[in-house]
């Protein structure tokens with residue numbers, strides 16, 4: 001039974017509460033986060049760490065008039081509960097339920113739909129500028145984590161905000177963690193700020209100076225100046241932010257509600273960019289998450305009492321990711337030129353074992369996907385063989401780098417796109433449904449998709465033999481095979497693989513859709529319909545001979561891919577038929593529609609879009625029947 005949580009429908013409900021009541025509210029929010037995420041999974045550690053920040057921000061501001069922009073958005077569970085979604089919080093990340101990230105279509109308090117890192121400062125600045133141009137009067141605040149602050153995009157936002165001196169606030173939620181260990185010079189810098197022996201003195205001084213800031217009015221500027229001078233005298237922590245044009249405050253304890261509220265209520269009204277540095281603990285309030293914030297960063301359900309995750313290690317080993325990690329390690333053993341790069345996803349990509357074995361040839365470059373690509377370009381030009389492991393959705397950021405720094409230079413960099421296809425409960429910001437479209441537009445690239453973990457390993461091995469840019473996409477799924485090794489043919493560039501013969505229709509399936517198509521063909525076979533199934537293997541170059549052969553049979557041809565259909569593999573087949581003047585049969589492209597795909601488990605979403613075996617069988621059956629009719 002909650003004392004406060006159930007009674008707060010809007011942030012206005014916080015205003016009358018005293019500090020100790022707000023502290024009780026924080027405890028209730030934490031309990032609810034733990035209760036619901038233990039069933040539904042989610043971003044536990046980050047959200048637990050940001051509870052007081054959310055309560056203090058909503059206490060000091062008037063949302064939705066004032067705008068809080070949550071960076072990445074994975075820490076926003078408390079915000080959701082405080083903005084009218086407590087009663088639906090149990091549906092977190094369920095298909096049809098509330099999203100695990102801020103979502104503008106879900107609430108007027110979510111001013112920006114997010115999921116990718118480091119968009120908050122630029123967005124907040126844009127909102128603040130729009131406010132000023134429209135002569136409005138409200139506050140805008142970006143809440144950003146220490147790892148996200150290290151990205152180029154965040155720097156670019158700071159750079160412009162400090163230059164324009166627009167009134168806005170950046171609230172740094174410094175928990176000294178990315179998903180794994182934070183990396184980079186910015187992280188080291190923040191660390192020195194916190195560990196500076198003057199920290200306590202500075203904290204006291206901060207409070208003293210902030211107390212001197214009147215609520216609003218002309219005095220504010222003078223007080224802030226005094227503050228700046230005061231701090232400078234103390235070997236200013238956060239001098240970097242001061243030099244960029246922000247008023248830096250802190251570091252302060254991000255779990256001390258009284259202090260947070262006292263400082264925020266004073267500095268948020270300042271008519272210039274302010275930067276409040278708070279120190280928080282990732283996983284705060286749940287022992288297992290505090291002890292192991294990496295595991296509890298994103299977790300798919302767990303036992304509250306023991307902290308045991310529901311997803312077993314065994315499943316991880318069988319996954320495409322597991323195959324990738326082991327094979328990359330093996331390639332690293334054989335070839336000292338092999339280097340591996342990740343942008344802050346050491347465990348998620350399976351590169352942790354490579355990192356342990358070859359620390360000197362492993363690079364976690366932080367949340368810097370565009371940099372990761374160009375850094376790999378440099379390594380490749382210097383004679384190394386970089387393998388860049390990245391989630392499909394995050395590589396979207398690097399399109400120009402792929403064109404200009406890899407393809408144009410013809411550099412032999414291997415891109416391994418994990419989470420390609422439906423990423424599941426994280427939803428539209430995380431589904432990897434665009435990569436077939438954007439990768440196949442790149443000259444010089446070989447673009448592949450394996451049907452299972454074994455084929456992924458073969459593709460990696462071949463990619464290292466070819467001296468050219470390569471990309472390989474695979475889903476967040478089991479890499480177990482339903483095809484016996486004896487029925488597979490060795491991998492050859494630009495050549496597909498026929499896995500099943502059939503006279504009634506043909507399917508050319510891409511990667512993850514091969515198994516589903518084979519099962520669909522089984523279903524149809526029981527109904528007396530025989531369907532040919534071809535594993536495309538290559539999205540680029542296309543297996544032209546195979547397409548000519550299949551289209552020559554003049555029957556229904558299906559292309560099936562786990563990605564946006566328009567502009568994808570099926571489009572490539574159509575374009576080929578048009579270019580070669582092939583008398584094309586009925587070609588049906590099966591894939592995702594031209595819209596953003598909501599959250600839900602991968603299985604549910606695939607079923608919804610007819611990309612599961614039954615759905616494929618249904619489409620193929622009705623086309624075969626129509627073609628006979």
Ligand SMILES: Cc1ncc(C[n+]2csc(CCOP(=O)(O)OP(=O)(O)O)c2C)c(N)n1
Nearest residue numbers: 046115116117145146147148177178179344
């Ligand atoms: C562009 C991009 N790359 C990678 C990720 C995956 N990711 C989600 S949260 C996170 C770490 C964020 O760390 P920080 O900003 O410090 O927040 P914390 O989780 O520590 O609260 C990463 C790498 C992402 N969301 N966006």
